[in-house]
Amino acid sequence: MKQHLLTKVDFLSTLSLIYSLQNFDQYQSLMIQFELNQLDRHSVVQPNFLVMDFLPPAILNHEPSIRLGFLSDRFLLDIRKYDRLTTGIVLDMYNRPDFATGLESRYVKNTIRTKGLEFVSTLKLFDRSRFRWNVNLLASFNDIINVEVPEQEYIANYAYLVSPRNNYSQNAMWSYRWGGLNEEGEPTILNDQGARLDAAEQSALVFSGVTISPNTGSINQFIDVADFFFQTRINWQSGGVMRKYIPAPSSAIDHHSDLIYRWRKPGDENLTDIPKLANYHLGRELITQNSTNSILSSDFVRLEEVQVGYHFPRHITAPMRMSRLSVSVQMNNIWFWARNAYGYDPRSVANNGLLSPQMPRQYSFSINASF
Structure with missing residues (x-):
């Protein structure tokens, strides 16, 4: 089929279609363990799908892929889709x-479903003896869905807001529908009928998104000019959420700087979401810090790396009995853009929204020699 197509489409140099099907029941998976002589499910040499208790899980995986090459493979595109169902005890x-x-x-x-779609593209934009420019593009969508899992009965605590629920992502997060502060400066939430509540009830819960972004990608550039080389890497992610920390002023120690914006007098409820100072109460803290007003996007674009270097020519390295010698300078964490209004870096945000110091810009110098 490939040869037939190439005789009619000159610009198409590669066409490869692959379909992979994995279908193991639990006993077949157990036989794989026996054949590997590995019954310890924590063994590092064991297949990565044999991870559940007792009988290993049944696996049903559909994985089609396609590779396209254009203009003598100067432009390559790989696309892979997978849909894996894992069932165990x-x-x-x-x-x-x-x-x-x-x-x-x-x-x-x-039972959980792991699904994804991945794109990898290699572009040889220029390929000359003194100038080369290659670009690698990677993009993917990945998610894990709970199909049939044990669900927790409602408990008004932090753990329930990220506990597994059927037909939702394993990374799903839930929040209380924020109702604002009342006239006395106390936090309120809204149930599914729109009524204001001052206690953390299940009827006020809404799905807020996923904590691990399903969409990720990167762009990598490699440029060679004579003996000089230049590399850049840009990463991005989208589709995820995180929390912004909102203090709940009480007798508990909290040194967060936003405490100065707390409710102090009637009318402040129109200006702030931070309640008044009061005695500590777990339910009050729960709805203050885990409502929909605390949800932020974790989408970002980051210029992760820039490297500039030089390969010494052969007439310099040969007298030193070196086959290769290069020097380079590298800079990391150069530029960052976040979709959220505060510019928070998701790598610096804890599960409860508290911030840690952002990763600083880094500089390095390296020498690579081969003999």
Whole structure:
């Protein structure tokens, strides 16, 4: 098929179509373990899909891919799609068995779907003896969906807001629908009927997004001019969310600088989301710091790396009995753009929204020699 197409489409130099199907039931997966002589599920040499308790999981994976090459493969494009269903037995961490049974724990069916679409492109824009310019483009979408997992009964705490739910991503995060401060400076939330509440009720929960961005990519450039070389790397991600820390002023120690913007007098509820100073209460803190007004986008674009270097010519390295000698200077964390209004770097934001110092700009000098 490839040869037939190439006789009619001159610019198409490569066409490769591959379809991979993996279909193992739990006992077939167990036989793979036996053949590898690895029964320890934590072994580093064991296949990475044998990770669940007791019988290893059943695997059903569909993975088509295509490779296209144009103009004698100066431009290459690889596209891969995968859709993997993993079914096994796991310990139910959220629901204890009836005490009348005499059992201390129970195991339940667990099914997750891992799916993604990946693009890799290599572009040879220029290829001359004294000048070369290559560009690599990578982009991917990846997500893990809970198909059938044990679900936790509602508990008003932080852990429930990120606990597994069927038909949602494993990285899903939930929040209380923010209702603003009331006239007394206390936080409120809205239930699904729009009524104001001052307690953390399940009816006020809404899906806020995923904490790990499903869309990622990078652009890498490689330029050679005579004996000089130049490299850049740009990374990006989109589709994820994170929290902004909102203090809940109380008797508990909190040194956050935003405390100066707390509610102080009637009317301040129109200016701030930070409640008044009051005695500590877990529910009050929960809805203050985990409502929809704390959600920020974690999308960003980052100029990760720039490197400039020089390869010494052969007439310099040969007398020193070197086959290769190069020097380079490199700079990392050069430029950053964030979609959120505060410019927060997701790498510096904790799960509760507290900020840590951003990674500083780094400079380095290197010498590489081969003998």
